[in-house]
Amino acid sequence: MGIPKHHTEPVIGEEEIRGRVRELASQIAKDYKGKKVTLVAVLSGGAVFAADMGRALWEAGLREVEVDYMAVESYGAGTESAGEPKITKDTKAPIAGRHVIVVEDIVDTGYSMQQLLSLLKSKEAASVAVLALLSKPSRRKVEVAIDYLGFEIPDVFVVGYGMDWGERYRTMPEIVKVVMD
Ligand code: 5GP
Ligand code: MG
Numbered sequence: 001m002g003i004p005k006h007h008t009e010p011v012i013g014e015e016e017i018r019g020r021v022r023e024l025a026s027q028i029a030k031d032y033k034g035k036k037v038t039l040v041a042v043l044s045g046g047a048v049f050a051a052d053m054g055r056a057l058w059e060a061g062l063r064e065v066e067v068d069y070m071a072v073e074s075y076g077a078g079t080e081s082a083g084e085p086k087i088t089k090d091t092k093a094p095i096a097g098r099h100v101i102v103v104e105d106i107v108d109t110g111y112s113m114q115q116l117l118s119l120l121k122s123k124e125a126a127s128v129a130v131l132a133l134l135s136k137p138s139r140r141k142v143e144v145a146i147d148y149l150g151f152e153i154p155d156v157f158v159v160g161y162g163m164d165w166g167e168r169y170r171t172m173p174e175i176v177k178v179v180m181d
Pocket of ligand 2: 044045
């Protein structure tokens with residue numbers, strides 16, 4: 001399937017993302033001072049955000065940080081959630097007793113995060129918090145408590161900074177919206 005004809009328009013620029021990542025990192029470093037943290041990046045979209053956040057946490061003084069990964073699939077190549085997301089990759093390291101921060105690119109309907117949290121909570125982590133770069137509150141179908149949020153955005157389809165459309169745009173450094181021509 002080819003990607004339909006479209007163009008992109010700016011939503012959040014590189015500088016703004018960098019600044020917000022730094023602010024969130026200093027808040028998280030304060031909240032988790034002295035604790036052993038595991039960042040669980042949600043693949044694939046959350047990987048870019050988690051990489052920047054891990055380094056920002058280091059700079060903010062939080063250095064006992066492990067990084068692990070989970071994957072959840074809901075979208076395929078479309079721009080609408082297919083519902084019933086499936087966890088396709090679980091964490092590698094044991095989570096029991098650790099302070100887990102789930103790092104996600106965007107919370108949309110909330111179904112993916114709900115699935116991830118129910119699996120993580122069954123692993124007896126010391127605590128589980130949610131860090132999301134973006135949230136589309138107007139699209140929520142199930143309630144998800146986001147502990148640390150980058151930006152709220154309206155109901156638009158965005159790409160860049162880890163987020164893709166049919167695997168395109170993940171490596172774009174800024175966040176843009178897709179507009180059909
Ligand atoms: P949810 O299960 O909350 O509906 O969807 C969460 C996942 O859908 C996100 O982690 C992300 O992978 C994908 N998603 C939701 N909205 C967007 C969007 O605007 N752009 C892109 N590229 N992916 C999105
Ligand atoms: Mg995601």
